[in-house]
Amino acid sequence: MAASIIDGKVIAADLRAQVAGEVTRMKRDHGLTPGLAVVLVGNDPASEVYVRSKHKQTQAAGMASFEHTLSADVAQADLLALIAELNADPAVHGILVQLPLPKRLDTGAVIAAIDPAKDVDGLHPHNAGRLAGGLPALSPCTPLGCIILTKSVHASLEGLDAIVLGRSNLVGRPLVQLLLNENVTVTIAHSRSRNLPELCRRADLVYAAVGKAEMVRGDWLKPGATVIDVGITRVPTVEGQTRLIGDVAFNEAMKVAGAVTPVPGGVGQMTVACLLVNTLRAACAIRGLPAPGV
Numbered sequence: 001m002a003a004s005i006i007d008g009k010v011i012a013a014d015l016r017a018q019v020a021g022e023v024t025r026m027k028r029d030h031g032l033t034p035g036l037a038v039v040l041v042g043n044d045p046a047s048e049v050y051v052r053s054k055h056k057q058t059q060a061a062g063m064a065s066f067e068h069t070l071s072a073d074v075a076q077a078d079l080l081a082l083i084a085e086l087n088a089d090p091a092v093h094g095i096l097v098q099l100p101l102p103k104r105l106d107t108g109a110v111i112a113a114i115d116p117a118k119d120v121d122g123l124h125p126h127n128a129g130r131l132a133g134g135l136p137a138l139s140p141c142t143p144l145g146c147i148i149l150t151k152s153v154h155a156s157l158e159g160l161d162a163i164v165l166g167r168s169n170l171v172g173r174p175l176v177q178l179l180l181n182e183n184v185t186v187t188i189a190h191s192r193s194r195n196l197p198e199l200c201r202r203a204d205l206v207y208a209a210v211g212k213a214e215m216v217r218g219d220w221l222k223p224g225a226t227v228i229d230v231g232i233t234r235v236p237t238v239e240g241q242t243r244l245i246g247d248v249a250f251n252e253a254m255k256v257a258g259a260v261t262p263v264p265g266g267v268g269q270m271t272v273a274c275l276l277v278n279t280l281r282a283a284c285a286i287r288g289l290p291a292p293g294v
């Protein structure tokens, strides 16, 4: 029997609707409009697309959206000055600096300059450390989305075996911590791991976040496994266009797995929805209000 497709579009739309409902309630009961500031440096076309989508969805949820576009040759000091301004701005509850930054800028220093209370990307060492310590923290959006998608298949993740392919600060590492919080048994694999297919075949939950198109084959999967594909590789088509391909060979996975996320239409949809959730949570925490219902 073919696997079921996990529909990230539908799940993300439902989450955005819940956020919009909470925003309406915040405005009415507390006069609070959550605000998200997104900083884009340079004009990388893919980043521009992401930032535009964040802007649209933030506004659609009833939040305030502040966009700051800086030229690719901005000085590090000027970027830090903008972050200091946003840290001090009471209308801004979330700050996201779109990555990657131009190589000559010090990404670590830029992230470290963000007020941890406004770090809706969950990348500041304060939040990464709290997450690793099992403490409440703002957590990176893509891993949060992966957990929600997994829970759309499994009511409880307790005791399941997972493999996380990839150890980036943005996805792999925080995802491991979130899975541990769900009492999952986690294997962390990466470019130096041996016997990847064998490791994968043990897992009930497979998270592929390496950025290598169709690396995970159907025969790497345990029958019935849940497969969450974080990869997005843009490849040219014969018609001269481009299309997105995940880290998992989708058609092969569909014959073996129990449930699979498509690319596009899976994890990607969830990242921005979770950014809205984090902005809402940050706004409540900054105002001293109870955590929202989403």
Ligand code: GUN
Pocket: 096, 097, 098, 099, 100, 121, 141, 142, 170, 271
């Ligand atoms: N670039 C690609 N994904 C992300 C993300 O989740 N956050 C940031 N800041 N930049 C990204």
